[in-house]
Amino acid sequence: xxxxxxxxxxxxxxxxxxxxxxxxxxxxxxxxxxxxxxxxxxxxxxxxxxxxxxxxxxxxxxxxxxxxxxxxxxxxxxxxxxxxxxxxxxxxxxxxxxxxxxxxxxxxxxxxxxxxxxxxxxxxxxxxxxxxxxxxxxxxxxxxxxxxxxxxxxxxxxxxxxxxxxxxxxxxxxxxxxxxxxxxxxxxxxxxxxxxxxxxxxxxxxxxxxxxxxxxxxxxxxxxxxxxxxxxxxxxxxxxxxxxxxxxxxxxxxxxxxxxxxxxxxxxxxxxxxxxxxxxxxxxxxxxxxxxxxxxxxxxxxxxxxxxxxxxxxxxxxxxxxxxxxxxxxxxxxxxxxxxxxxxxxxxxxxxxxxxxxxxxxxxxxxxxxxxxxxxxxxxxxxxxxxxxxxxxxxxxxxxxxxxxxxxxxxxxxxxxxxxxxxxxxxxxxxxxxxxxxxxxxxxxxxxxxxxxxxxxxxxxxxxxxxx
RNA sequence: CGGGGAGUGGCGCAGUCUGGUAGCGCACCCGGCUGGGGGCCGGGCGGUCGCAGGUUCAAAUCCUGUCUCCCCGACCA
Numbered sequence: 001x002x003x004x005x006x007x008x009x010x011x012x013x014x015x016x017x018x019x020x021x022x023x024x025x026x027x028x029x030x031x032x033x034x035x036x037x038x039x040x041x042x043x044x045x046x047x048x049x050x051x052x053x054x055x056x057x058x059x060x061x062x063x064x065x066x067x068x069x070x071x072x073x074x075x076x077x078x079x080x081x082x083x084x085x086x087x088x089x090x091x092x093x094x095x096x097x098x099x100x101x102x103x104x105x106x107x108x109x110x111x112x113x114x115x116x117x118x119x120x121x122x123x124x125x126x127x128x129x130x131x132x133x134x135x136x137x138x139x140x141x142x143x144x145x146x147x148x149x150x151x152x153x154x155x156x157x158x159x160x161x162x163x164x165x166x167x168x169x170x171x172x173x174x175x176x177x178x179x180x181x182x183x184x185x186x187x188x189x190x191x192x193x194x195x196x197x198x199x200x201x202x203x204x205x206x207x208x209x210x211x212x213x214x215x216x217x218x219x220x221x222x223x224x225x226x227x228x229x230x231x232x233x234x235x236x237x238x239x240x241x242x243x244x245x246x247x248x249x250x251x252x253x254x255x256x257x258x259x260x261x262x263x264x265x266x267x268x269x270x271x272x273x274x275x276x277x278x279x280x281x282x283x284x285x286x287x288x289x290x291x292x293x294x295x296x297x298x299x300x301x302x303x304x305x306x307x308x309x310x311x312x313x314x315x316x317x318x319x320x321x322x323x324x325x326x327x328x329x330x331x332x333x334x335x336x337x338x339x340x341x342x343x344x345x346x347x348x349x350x351x352x353x354x355x356x357x358x359x360x361x362x363x364x365x366x367x368x369x370x371x372x373x374x375x376x377x378x379x380x381x382x383x384x385x386x387x388x389x390x391x392x393x394x395x396x397x398x399x400x401x402x403x404x405x406x407x408x409x410x411x412x413x414x415x416x417x418x419x420x421x422x423x424x425x426x427x428x429x430x431x432x433x434x435x436x437x438x439x440x441x442x443x444x445x446x447x448x449x450x451x452x453x454x455x456x457x458x459x460x461x462x463x464x465x466x467x468x
Numbered sequence: 469c470g471g472g473g474a475g476u477g478g479c480g481c482a483g484u485c486u487g488g489u490a491g492c493g494c495a496c497c498c499g500g501c502u503g504g505g506g507g508c509c510g511g512g513c514g515g516u517c518g519c520a521g522g523u524u525c526a527a528a529u530c531c532u533g534u535c536u537c538c539c540c541g542a543c544c545a
Contacts, residue, residue: 013539021479032537087543109545143543150544204545212545224545261545294504329505336505347504357504438541467544 012219012270013146019269020147023278023337033145033152037262040338043286045155045262049135051188051283052157052260055180059172061131061159066113068136069104074112077238081111084205088140090152106139111206111231111257114160115239122253125164125245129172130253133159148266149223149468156261162241162253166232169254170209173228174451176258177211181226189264190281190389191215191271192397193225194418194463196443197452201431207257208232211451214442214463216397217270220417222442222465225267228258266468271393278339279362281389282382286317289378290335293322294347304346307356307374314375336361341385342378362388401463407433414439414464423460431462438466 020026025041028034037045053063069092075082090106093099107113114132122130139153159176163169177195185191198210207229215223235241236252245251272279282288291308293300301322311318321331335343343359350356356374359366362385369377400417404410407430413419414434423444426434431441444452447459454460 084544138545140544144539144541154545156545227545259545263545296503324503326503327505327507328503329507331503331505333506345504349504 019273019277026147033142035147035151044284045265047284048188052184055184056133059175061133064132065134066110068107070107070113072103072105078206078234081206090139090141108138108140110158111235115235118162119239119241122162122241122243125243128164130162133157149263154261156259158259161256166254169256170230173230173256177228181213181260188283189268190386190393191267192394196445198443199441204229206234212443215267216400216418220400222467223267225264226260231255272389277337280339282341282386285341287319287340288316289318289342290340291320291344294328294345296324298348300347303351310375410464411437419464420461423455423462426462439464440467
């Protein structure tokens with residue numbers, strides 16, 4: 001078969017756009033930088049969203065919803081925060097046919113509006129910890145948008161919490177990073193990530209410490225896939241969030257905030273996509289099995305229906321494709337492009353032999369399986385292929401991660417992917433220098449796997465890469 | 469804002485240098501054949517060539533102005 005899509009590295013952005021368009025995941029919106037997520041893309045997101053939501057709730061957090069519009073003055077209360085976001089704010093100046101007395105900004109993130117509520121909700125140590133999450137869209141006027149990866153409006157979950165102590169806030173921020181983000185990315189998206197600490201230069205505007213999960217894309221570039229911030233008492237002071245502790249002392253709360261977005265779908269495309277389009281991990285696939293008829297008649301359609309029903313009864317997400325008006329080749333390509341994990345082909349030959357051809361999208365291979373064994377075999381194949389995707393992505397990450405002994409060497413190696421280098425060999429000055437070549441410090445890690453508390457500690461390494 | 473490039477049917481493009489009936493592929497519609505990996509044949513719908521002005525018998529093409537979009541960088545989940 002002719003190759004339709006070639007993820008050659010120089011063509012990677014183009015390939016990426018094409019996969020999204022051809023698999024009907026999403027398209028550009030009418031306002032520059034906005035995005036329409038089409039049903040197939042959204043169905044994948046819904047499953048990922050549910051997986052993340054479940055993990056968030058397991059930490060004790062509850063969902064709530066806050067306003068889209070924020071008084072401009074709220075943003076100004078935290079100096080570093082407003083400085084970080086000002087350039088990318090969308091501002092509403094008119095309402096009800098009149099000029100507004102005070103402009104409202106469309107939320108770029110909700111720390112300020114959430115904390116204005118927190119200030120009223122919290123008065124005692126008995127109100128803590130307060131763990132809130134919201135699923136919402138936010139707007140940041142991006143200069144260089146790209147579908148899923150960086151759009152001016154995006155859909156995400158943002159968590160906001162308040163704690164009695166710095167230690168508790170710290171532990172919670174890391175818990176989110178590990179038990180929610182890293183776990184969902186590994187188990188559901190089948191993408192292994194580096195977890196680490198952001199440098200001062202890269203951290204969230206308004207945070208004391210930012211932690212992140214960094215993914216390695218097929219072309220070696222980095223994608224920040226989730227972040228968790230320790231806000232210290234910055235917002236607590238700005239919004240007057242105080243509580244009486246168990247000794248009657250009035251104290252400011254310690255806070256965290258954390259988020260992950262539909263950008264994760266971009267990661268799925270850029271990590272798992274291949275020559276033939278998308279490969280969706282079985283756990284996330286809206287349709288896990290497509291049952292296809294080859295040549296109608298002779299009881300083929302009936303047999304295909306029966307098989308689809310049997311799979312459905314086993315809780316497998318299955319669809320029947322018995323469209324007679326399209327050629328078989330066309331139909332196959334459709335499902336391949338969309339990344340449906342398994343394709344069962346059923347025709348007169350199969351019926352006669354009591355076997356079915358099963359094509360596995362992840363492996364790009366076909367197998368012949370006895371019809372009687374199919375119901376048992378399909379769930380096993382899901383597990384195998386989910387694991388296979390993770391294995392491939394892990395191999396990709398490791399292959400794309402090199403070690404450098406000097407900053408010069410690091411600069412060269414970063415053309416191909418991630419580079420580990422001892423932090424003292426880089427440092428703030430090295431970071432500034434690398435930035436001129438389009439290379440950034442994605443995060444700081446320790447060679448013993450522990451979180452980085454002090455960048456100057458021995459054994460701290462920087463992970464460098466070009467980033468999306 | 470700096471550096472490149474492009475505006476021509478729904479989408480992707482050729483035609484511009486050298487002015488002379490606006491074309492091709494895909495998609496769509498009709499008819500027929502055909503399903504085991506983007507199938508074939510025939511017919512058809514659809515475009516004031518980004519906009520404004522100029523030169524000319526004649527402008528997609530030449531000249532002037534203008535607008536928009538895209539790519540590389542800066543900003544960034």
